[in-house]
Amino acid sequence: MNIYLDYQSSKPVDPRVVEAMLPYFHDKFGNPSSLHAVGDVATKTLEESRAAIAGFINADQEEILFTSGATESSNLGLIGYAFRNKNKGNRIVISETEHISIHNIAKYLEKNGFSVSKIPVDQYGRVAIQRIADRVNDKTILVSVGYANNEIGTTQSISEIGKFCRDKGIVFHSDAVAAEGLIPIDVQRDNIDLLTISSNDIYGPKGAGVLYVKEGIRINPLVIGGGQERGLRSGTENVPSIVGMKRAVEIMQEEMPGETKRFQKYRDKLIENVLKTIPRCYLNGHPTERLPSNAHFRFDGIEGESLLLSFKDKGISVSTGSACSSKTLEPSHTLIALGLLHEEAHGSLEITFGRYNKEKDVDGVMEVLPGIVERLRKLSPLYKEEA
Amino acid sequence: MKSTQYSDKVLDHFKNPRNVGTLEGDDVAVGRVGNPVCGDLMEFYVKIKDGKIEDIKFKTFGCGSAIATASMITELAKGKTVDEALRITRKDVADELDGLPPIKMHCSNLAADALKNAIEHYRTKQKPEPKKGRDVAEKKGIAGIHEFMDQGVYTEVTDFSVFKDKRTMVIDRGDRSMEVALELTKQTPRVVFVTQEKKMAAGELSERLSASNVKILYESELLEIRGLKTVEKVLIHDLNEDEEYELFIDNIVILKD
Numbered sequence: 001m002n003i004y005l006d007y008q009s010s011k012p013v014d015p016r017v018v019e020a021m022l023p024y025f026h027d028k029f030g031n032p033s034s035l036h037a038v039g040d041v042a043t044k045t046l047e048e049s050r051a052a053i054a055g056f057i058n059a060d061q062e063e064i065l066f067t068s069g070a071t072e073s074s075n076l077g078l079i080g081y082a083f084r085n086k087n088k089g090n091r092i093v094i095s096e097t098e099h100i101s102i103h104n105i106a107k108y109l110e111k112n113g114f115s116v117s118k119i120p121v122d123q124y125g126r127v128a129i130q131r132i133a134d135r136v137n138d139k140t141i142l143v144s145v146g147y148a149n150n151e152i153g154t155t156q157s158i159s160e161i162g163k164f165c166r167d168k169g170i171v172f173h174s175d176a177v178a179a180e181g182l183i184p185i186d187v188q189r190d191n192i193d194l195l196t197i198s199s200n201d202i203y204g205p206k207g208a209g210v211l212y213v214k215e216g217i218r219i220n221p222l223v224i225g226g227g228q229e230r231g232l233r234s235g236t237e238n239v240p241s242i243v244g245m246k247r248a249v250e251i252m253q254e255e256m257p258g259e260t261k262r263f264q265k266y267r268d269k270l271i272e273n274v275l276k277t278i279p280r281c282y283l284n285g286h287p288t289e290r291l292p293s294n295a296h297f298r299f300d301g302i303e304g305e306s307l308l309l310s311f312k313d314k315g316i317s318v319s320t321g322s323a324c325s326s327k328t329l330e331p332s333h334t335l336i337a338l339g340l341l342h343e344e345a346h347g348s349l350e351i352t353f354g355r356y357n358k359e360k361d362v363d364g365v366m367e368v369l370p371g372i373v374e375r376l377r378k379l380s381p382l383y384k385e386e387a
Numbered sequence: 388m389k390s391t392q393y394s395d396k397v398l399d400h401f402k403n404p405r406n407v408g409t410l411e412g413d414d415v416a417v418g419r420v421g422n423p424v425c426g427d428l429m430e431f432y433v434k435i436k437d438g439k440i441e442d443i444k445f446k447t448f449g450c451g452s453a454i455a456t457a458s459m460i461t462e463l464a465k466g467k468t469v470d471e472a473l474r475i476t477r478k479d480v481a482d483e484l485d486g487l488p489p490i491k492m493h494c495s496n497l498a499a500d501a502l503k504n505a506i507e508h509y510r511t512k513q514k515p516e517p518k519k520g521r522d523v524a525e526k527k528g529i530a531g532i533h534e535f536m537d538q539g540v541y542t543e544v545t546d547f548s549v550f551k552d553k554r555t556m557v558i559d560r561g562d563r564s565m566e567v568a569l570e571l572t573k574q575t576p577r578v579v580f581v582t583q584e585k586k587m588a589a590g591e592l593s594e595r596l597s598a599s600n601v602k603i604l605y606e607s608e609l610l611e612i613r614g615l616k617t618v619e620k621v622l623i624h625d626l627n628e629d630e631e632y633e634l635f636i637d638n639i640v641i642l643k644d
Contacts, residue, residue: 096635120619120635123554123577134615282576303427305391305450309401322450329490339554339577339635341602343448379407379454381419381430381446 001315003361007293007354008150008178009319013244014203014355020247021205024240032237033226042239049246053210056249057195058186065211065229066242070177070198071101072222073211076233077173077194078105080219081142082114085171089139095119095127096337097149099175103333106144119145123339124286125154129164142171147179151321151334151350152285153294155183162191171217177201181252182260182291193217199241203355204248208241263353264292270351270362271295277366278373280383284335284348293353298335301383302376303346310372316364319350343382393451394485400455405462408444410434418505420497421628427453429501433464435509440464440472445501452491456480460498469506475499530622531612532641539618541640550574553637556581556621557601558609560642565592567640568601576600579636581607583626612639 030042051061067073082092094106096118106116117135119127127145136143143165148155158174165172173194176185181202187195195212199205213219213232225234271283280300299307304322311318321332322345335345351365377383393401410432418431427449434442443465445457460480464472477496481487487496532540544550544567552575557568559582569592571578578601585606587593597603604623610631611622620633 122637123552123575131619134617301448303449303453306401306454309391309393309398309451313398313402337635339579341604341634342632344602346448379404379446380448381428382448 001364003316003357003364005351005353005357005361005365006317006319007357008350008352011200011203011354012356013200013205014248014251016251017204017244017247021240021244024243028239030239032239033228042237045239045243046237049242052246053249056185056253057197057212058188059195059212060215063187063212063215065213065233066237067209067211067233068207068238069209070175070196070201071209072233073196073198073209074099074101074173074175075105076219076222077196077211077213078102078142078144079109080222080232081171081173081194081217082109083112084218084220085141086113089141090114091117091137091140092142092144093117093119093132093135093140094144095121095146097121097125097127097152097154097334098144098146099150099177100333102144102146102175121154121337124289125149125152125284125334125338126286126289127156127161129157129160132161132164136168136170140168140170142173144173144175147174147176147185148183148291149285149334150178151332152296152338153178153291153352154285155179155289155291158192159190162193165193166191178291181256182263182293184256187212187214194219199245199248202245202248202252204245205241208238208245210245259355260292263357266353266357266359266362267292267295269359270365273362273366274369277370281373284338284340291352295351297349297351298340298344299347299349299373299377300344301347301380302373304348306376307347307349307372310376311368314368314372316368319352321348321350322346391451392488393455394487396459396483396485397452397455397487400458400484401451404454404458406444406458406465407446408432409446410442410444416505416509418501418503418508420501420504422449422497427497429453429457429497431457431461431498431501431505433502433505433509435469435506438468438470440467440469443502445498450491452484452487453497455484456487456496456498457501459483460502464502469509473503473506475502529609529612529641531614535612535614535618535639538616539614539638540612541638542643544570544640544642547571547574550638553577554635555579555638555640556609556634556636557640558642559583560644562592564640564642565596567642569595569599571640572600578602579604579634581609581623583608585627609639609641 028041030038032042032046050064054061054064092114110116119131145161162172171193174192175196177198180197193214197210199208221232223234228234282298284296304320308320321335331342331345415434421428430446432444443461447454447457477499554577556579557564568578568580580601580603606627608624610624613620621636624631
């Protein structure tokens with residue numbers, strides 16, 4: 001068996017994307033800043049890509065900045081905005097379940113004179129407007145809430161959060177990396193001022209990302225150099241990867257409706273079977289307001305890294321929020337924010353579907369999961385058979 | 388090196404752990420060591436006869452290397468004299484397994500400590516008892532209780548529907564509080580029951596509570612309620628480990644005595 005069920009961590013590049021990229025390594029190698037014909041080809045490609053990606057999120061071409069990926073986009077959006085607008089205020093609000101990169105950017109801003117307040121989420125990982133309202137005042141310049149959570153898959157009412165911020169005159173950033181390609185994103189409808197997306201999360205190459213900056217919003221650059229991207233992100237544009245991202249967007253626009261329906265079928269089948277088959281097992285995240293591709297469980301009495309290793313042995317790639325599998329040996333901050341205890345966060349299993357999964361992959365999981373759970377529970381001093 | 392990059396020997400002991408289980412009898416001593424940071428827990432059962440470890444079994448809640456180190460030390464200790472067994476170090480265990488990822492050397496390599504703990508218990512002819520008991524938990528006030536009254540703190544429950552889908556904590560105040568916790572499970576999947584007891588007293592109510600979806604925190608007390616305007620988090624004191632930790636919660640029911 002060889003089943004990949006960790007699409008949230010990394011996605012293969014679609015072969016159609018690879019094909020679109022190939023000419024840009026050798027034949028069309030120009031630098032968009034050059035004024036000759038070879039450079040003109042690159043300029044044209046760059047601007048066509050910008051337009052295509054703008055269309056994907058209902059933005060204007062001028063509102064799209066190319067970066068090296070999602071992490072850089074969030075850095076540029078949050079740090080760039082905060083530094084440029086510190087005369088307006090020094091308070092920043094983020095949700096407890098933001099991606100770790102946003103938490104660490106917030107920490108950096110704290111070290112640089114900003115004050116950061118974190119919005120607690122409910123037991124399903126949802127952010128309530130009231131909790132944001134409790135935290136903002138006239139010194140608040142920026143709110144960041146992710147479109148969907150990368151671990152538990154819970155989605156947010158982004159357009160309502162965006163509207164709340166807009167009414168208050170606060171700039172709203174959303175990290176849409178987990179959601180892109182799975183939920184239609186519309187920066188107009190969603191009242192978003194700054195948006196982070198990446199190329200790899202829609203089956204494009206790694207090394208390209210976009211920061212959407214709404215017209216009229218001013219940010220400082222973080223990378224200084226030759227003045228590319230309107231001076232906001234210097235450095236020769238990564239044209240092959242940008243072309244790849246454009247192609248990925250085109251494919252996504254065509255295939256997303258059918259694809260998400262397919263994932264949802266797999267997800268629902270898996271969730272139903274797991275909860276039915278395994279005793280003392282729970283779904284993490286929201287039962288319905290969740291990404292169509294995401295199933296996230298926890299099992300009483302067992303630990304996630306052991307689960308992961310057992311799956312690995314059977315040829316199945318999955319993920320876990322367990323402390324034992326993380327670099328810092330800390331349990332997932334998202335699971336803790338749901339109100340789970342450390343040992344509960346420990347026993348988590350994350351399964352995310354993607355473009356190359358088939359329905360039989362769900363059957364593959366169900367074939368081995370009951371045996372794995374039973375074996376690990378027999379080893380565990382925390383699991384007693386009483387319930 | 389990734390934290391899960393294990394040697395073949397570690398993987399072998401993870402997949403086929405030796406000497407899993409428990410032992411019973413007067414000549415059996417139990418050792419228990421936990422890592423409070425990550426929640427790993429190891430239990431060892433040793434049967435000692437004529438100064439030698441005649442039999443040894445273990446149970447482990449933890450990652451791959453936690454399971455493998457426990458399994459390995461049972462092989463190393465079996466048949467050895469007690470003194471020899473006491474000399475087995477964490478490093479010996481790791482070496483026998485052809486090494487562990489550096490980050491795992493301390494956190495999950497608890498087997499030598501757990502074995503030592505079991506032998507010590509044999510020597511003092513005692514089963515493990517929590518070091519700190521309920522005597523620590525004097526009746527002191529809960530910080531924030533007045534501030535959050537009606538902002539998430541309830542001293543009585545008349546309308547259960549206000550708890551719909553809320554993470555709710557119920558503080559042990561006897562039978563009535565157990566009834567409330569059970570009733571709340573109809574409204575929300577997350578009910579946490581906090582008691583200073585080590586286990587529930589026998590009785591129909593407590594049996595129903597143990598069998599329900601209510602998460603019971605034994606040997607624990609509520610120290611402080613935190614939040615901006617409404618209850619958002621609580622600080623819990625684990626009396627057994629003498630540790631404090633935060634827990635996200637929406638509502639707290641503290642019935643009047």
